[in-house]
Amino acid sequence: MMKILVAVKRVIDYNVQIRVKSDGSGVETENVKMSMNPPDENAVEEALRIKESGKAEEVIVLSIGNEKSQETIRTGLAMGADKGIFVKANDNCEPLSIAKIMKKIIEKEKPQIVLMGKQAIDDDCNQTGQMLSALVEWPQATFASKLEIKDSTLFVTREIDEGLEKIEINLPAVITCDLRLNEPRYASLPNIMKAKKKPIETLSAEDLEIDTSPRIKLIKVEEPSKRKKGIMVNNVSELVQKLKHEAKVI
Amino acid sequence: MSVLVIAEHNNTEIKSSTLSTITAASQIKKEVDVLVMGYKCEILAKEISNYENIRKVIYIDNKIYENPVAENITLAILNISSNYSYILAPANTFGKNFMPRVAAKSDVSQISDVIKIEKEDTFIRPIYAGNALATVQSIENKKIITIRPTSFEPVIKEGGKGEIEEINFEESSKLVNFINREESKSERPELGTARIVISGGRGLQSAENFKMINEIADKLNAAIGASRAAVDAGYVSNDYQVGQTGKVVVPELYIAIGISGAIQHLAGMKESKIIVAINKDEEAPIFNVADYGLQADLFEALPELSLELDKLNTINK
Ligand SMILES: Cc1cc2nc3c(=O)[nH]c(=O)nc-3n(C[C@H](O)[C@H](O)[C@H](O)COP(=O)(O)OP(=O)(O)OC[C@H]3O[C@@H](n4cnc5c(N)ncnc54)[C@H](O)[C@@H]3O)c2cc1C
Numbered sequence: 425m426m427k428i429l430v431a432v433k434r435v436i437d438y439n440v441q442i443r444v445k446s447d448g449s450g451v452e453t454e455n456v457k458m459s460m461n462p463p464d465e466n467a468v469e470e471a472l473r474i475k476e477s478g479k480a481e482e483v484i485v486l487s488i489g490n491e492k493s494q495e496t497i498r499t500g501l502a503m504g505a506d507k508g509i510f511v512k513a514n515d516n517c518e519p520l521s522i523a524k525i526m527k528k529i530i531e532k533e534k535p536q537i538v539l540m541g542k543q544a545i546d547d548d549c550n551q552t553g554q555m556l557s558a559l560v561e562w563p564q565a566t567f568a569s570k571l572e573i574k575d576s577t578l579f580v581t582r583e584i585d586e587g588l589e590k591i592e593i594n595l596p597a598v599i600t601c602d603l604r605l606n607e608p609r610y611a612s613l614p615n616i617m618k619a620k621k622k623p624i625e626t627l628s629a630e631d632l633e634i635d636t637s638p639r640i641k642l643i644k645v646e647e648p649s650k651r652k653k654g655i656m657v658n659n660v661s662e663l664v665q666k667l668k669h670e671a672k673v674i
Numbered sequence: 675m676s677v678l679v680i681a682e683h684n685n686t687e688i689k690s691s692t693l694s695t696i697t698a699a700s701q702i703k704k705e706v707d708v709l710v711m712g713y714k715c716e717i718l719a720k721e722i723s724n725y726e727n728i729r730k731v732i733y734i735d736n737k738i739y740e741n742p743v744a745e746n747i748t749l750a751i752l753n754i755s756s757n758y759s760y761i762l763a764p765a766n767t768f769g770k771n772f773m774p775r776v777a778a779k780s781d782v783s784q785i786s787d788v789i790k791i792e793k794e795d796t797f798i799r800p801i802y803a804g805n806a807l808a809t810v811q812s813i814e815n816k817k818i819i820t821i822r823p824t825s826f827e828p829v830i831k832e833g834g835k836g837e838i839e840e841i842n843f844e845e846s847s848k849l850v851n852f853i854n855r856e857e858s859k860s861e862r863p864e865l866g867t868a869r870i871v872i873s874g875g876r877g878l879q880s881a882e883n884f885k886m887i888n889e890i891a892d893k894l895n896a897a898i899g900a901s902r903a904a905v906d907a908g909y910v911s912n913d914y915q916v917g918q919t920g921k922v923v924v925p926e927l928y929i930a931i932g933i934s935g936a937i938q939h940l941a942g943m944k945e946s947k948i949i950v951a952i953n954k955d956e957e958a959p960i961f962n963v964a965d966y967g968l969q970a971d972l973f974e975a976l977p978e979l980s981l982e983l984d985k986l987n988t989i990n991k
């Protein structure tokens with residue numbers, strides 16, 4: 425029976441209006457609400473559904489980062505995952521380092537399916553799944569909005585700029601999830617309690633002998649220039665006149 | 675130092691994303707090479723060789739690349755990548771799919787979604803849905819970069835005299851198969867490059883009502899976009915979505931109808947030159963970025979807008 429590994433990242437909650445630090449060194453994360461990266465919730469949900477359909481027996485959630493990443497693992501466990509793996513590493517590891525760490529975990533745990541988000545909403549990199557797939561030489565299906573497993577073949581519908589694409593890939597495989605893949609469940613109170621007793625294995629990037637030193641130097645982080653506040657018009661005809669004669673765009 | 679651009683096309687047409695990526699590449703080095711992988715694509719290679727700043731077009735013509743999967747695109751790029759210190763592709767679902775694979779196989783950290791080239795090793799990219807801009811410097815010998823197409827002008831399509839080289843390559847993965855693609859066909863301008871975009875949100879309430887947008891779009895020769903809520907609710911298909919996890923658009927005129935203006939939506943349109951918002955809620959955050967806001971019920975405003983546009987004897991399309 426199959427094992428599924430799900431990668432979950434701890435990020436600033438998507439509802440928070442972020443603040444750029446005044447010294448330009450980054451974005452304020454102290455005292456800011458943190459959550460599981462949204463498409464990673466879809467990844468956990470999909471893993472649980474595969475398990476519930478009887479096609480897998482264990483769902484492992486993995487998070488890499490500082491100590492607090494364990495909270496994100498707990499969220500995954502409360503949703504219904506069976507076990508957590510926490511890999512301690514410096515904050516802001518580049519996707520390549522995350523993929524290398526994940527490769528080590530795959531060698532240890534031997535899952536058949538790796539599910540992850542298509543994009544982390546903090547760095548907006550959209551890289552890690554593709555990198556992992558290349559490193560372990562398993563096929564990839566990115567931006568998945570529908571999955572169907574038949575024996576050891578996975579049929580995946582992918583959201584692309586032109587519409588939808590269907591591909592067929594062999595297991596084991598790496599899949600990155602779109603937000604439309606499913607509707608993630610909420611953790612129920614009893615499950616939150618149960619999750620407290622579920623095991624989290626702790627490792628570190630050093631234990632796994634992965635060098636996570638950055639290859640890309642962050643020079644500075646700035647706020648984008650703000651748009652000038654515009655005006656309110658009173659009716660449609662005024663709007664059209666302004667567009668025609670003032671903005672000259674129609 | 676040499677620069678390679680991976681061309682996006684559909685075997686009959688070069689996509690505009692390729693034109694912008696070539697411009698970005700030429701800001702790093704004046705002479706740019708382009709790789710075209712496709713099926714019966716020689717004519718596309720010829721076309722690109724005429725673009726400004728092209729030194730060489732390399733093309734691989736093989737059935738494998740008719741509808742290529744990321745694995746096979748990656749193999750073909752790796753086959754020639756040792757000749758290049760820069761590899762660039764557009765930051766859209768085409769480039770995002772394979773560039774990180776090329777990077778991982780080259781043991782290089784990728785720089786995603788670059789909007790500005792500061793220096794040959796320093797780039798600006800948006801993070802947190804564009805709510806912050808990061809200036810980053812690559813300290814590696816090889817640079818693997820995806821380019822946000824809307825941030826760079828298209829290259830001039832003439833004046834170049836690039837050489838053309840065909841190479842044979844047919845290594846492919848046995849583990850992945852393309853099945854099919856469902857593309858939304860439309861006579862309207864492409865969302866990513868249209869001069870005018872009109873987008874609808876949850877305020878439209880149904881797929882049927884969403885068609886009210888079509889009528890205005892036709893009159894303005896505009897492309898149609900949507901918020902994620904409108905796509906999730908099934909009013910239109912996913913390829914209409916504008917935002918952090920959809921498309922980025924920078925038209926001269928962006929009209930948001932019944933869209934609240936969540937940061938994830940703004941990420942995809944707030945660089946537009948002129949923004950218009952029609953929303954019945956005067957507190958809607960979309961009004962904070964709108965040049966012209968109209969607080970109104972869209973079901974009244976849209977028919978009026980249609981009539982007012984008819985009254986203009988010349989619409990500058
Ligand atoms: C990780 C992540 C990524 C996301 N990516 C994207 C993305 O790429 N693009 C995107 O758009 N969203 C994205 N979202 C979703 C985003 O947060 C919002 O939920 C979404 O943009 C809301 O869409 P909306 O404005 O159409 O709907 P709502 O927020 O429900 O707003 C509807 C608006 O319509 C107005 N309205 C209703 N009826 C009328 C009427 N009769 N006349 C006039 N006005 C009316 C209302 O006043 C309201 O302001 C993402 C969310 C997450 C978590």
Ligand SMILES: Nc1ncnc2c1ncn2[C@@H]1O[C@H](COP(=O)(O)O)[C@@H](O)[C@H]1O
Pocket residue numbers: 431432433434461463464486487488489517519522539540541542543544545547548549550551552553
């Ligand atoms: N530090 C991390 N810990 C666990 N998973 C991660 C981490 N960083 C990235 N991922 C996974 O990789 C996906 C894509 O991230 P990115 O390539 O950074 O956009 C995320 O949605 C996660 O599933």
